[in-house]
Amino acid sequence: MPSSPSDSRPLVELRAVTKSYAEGDSVREVLSGTSLALHRGEFVVLLGRSGSGKSTLLNLISGIDQATHGEILVEGRDLGRMPERDRTLLRRERIGFIFQAFNLLPTLTVEENVRLPLELLGRSSAEASARARELLERVGLGARANSFPDRLSGGEQQRVAVARALAHAPPLLLADEPTGNLDEETGGQVLDLLEGLTRQGHACALIVTHEPAMAERADRVLTMENGRLVERPGGARGRGTP
Ligand SMILES: Nc1ncnc2c1ncn2[C@@H]1O[C@H](COP(=O)(O)OP(=O)(O)OP(=O)(O)O)[C@@H](O)[C@H]1O
Numbered sequence: 001m002p003s004s005p006s007d008s009r010p011l012v013e014l015r016a017v018t019k020s021y022a023e024g025d026s027v028r029e030v031l032s033g034t035s036l037a038l039h040r041g042e043f044v045v046l047l048g049r050s051g052s053g054k055s056t057l058l059n060l061i062s063g064i065d066q067a068t069h070g071e072i073l074v075e076g077r078d079l080g081r082m083p084e085r086d087r088t089l090l091r092r093e094r095i096g097f098i099f100q101a102f103n104l105l106p107t108l109t110v111e112e113n114v115r116l117p118l119e120l121l122g123r124s125s126a127e128a129s130a131r132a133r134e135l136l137e138r139v140g141l142g143a144r145a146n147s148f149p150d151r152l153s154g155g156e157q158q159r160v161a162v163a164r165a166l167a168h169a170p171p172l173l174l175a176d177e178p179t180g181n182l183d184e185e186t187g188g189q190v191l192d193l194l195e196g197l198t199r200q201g202h203a204c205a206l207i208v209t210h211e212p213a214m215a216e217r218a219d220r221v222l223t224m225e226n227g228r229l230v231e232r233p234g235g236a237r238g239r240g241t242p
Pocket residue numbers: 021022030048049050051052053054055056057
């Protein structure tokens with residue numbers, strides 16, 4: 001897809017972000033002056049030891065949690081200066097989420113799960129249904145649209161979660177250990193889909209993982225170390241992936 005003028009502006013920008021949590025009488029600093037710019041079209045992997053602050057970073061970018069100091073901008077809008085209601089709307093409209101535990105709603109069918117983000121945005125039933133069907137076809141689950149999630153394997157459930165996260169074509173996809181509950185082969189298939197769909201939609205994906213091998217397919221590899229982000233190019237850059 002051709003780049004547009006808005007591509008030059010970061011999709012996400014962190015400026016000297018600090019995040020601390022109170023722990024009894026003391027304060028625990030998880031992020032210590034972290035800066036970062038993410039752009040559309042980037043497939044980014046975030047590594048780091050357990051407890052290093054990866055999920056915290058995702059929660060700050062999505063506005064679920066707030067920085068102690070510093071600024072976080074999404075599409076140029078400063079999350080810290082927005083009312084909670086606007087942060088919720090921004091999250092709903094501009095971000096897709098994938099979690100380790102799939103998080104599908106068990107009482108809804110596969111198709112209803114994928115329709116949900118569109119319905120929350122007020123799209124018509126016909127539009128939501130058509131888009132959900134299209135995405136389910138693309139993740140290879142068109143025939144399972146009327147099944148309930150507990151009838152699907154873990155890999156199938158995560159493919160539904162990928163379809164749901166991307167249903168409203170968000171520019172930003174945040175994934176927290178999306179293959180953590182899957183075997184290597186199934187995890188690889190889910191990642192293929194995730195990567196294909198986000199690259200096709202010229203979105204930015206930020207993927208938290210414990211698997212260093214995932215860096216092979218990334219454009220950028222970030223590692224959380226002592227409250228700061230250390231960066232190196234990913235394997236995809238070397239292969240010339242845009
Ligand atoms: N709401 C909270 N209140 C207090 N401490 C918190 C809170 N959320 C996170 N922390 C602490 O911040 C640190 C970073 O947690 P975080 O979940 O971001 O790490 P992580 O890198 O995602 O770890 P993992 O790989 O194990 O999921 C941890 O020490 C955690 O205990």
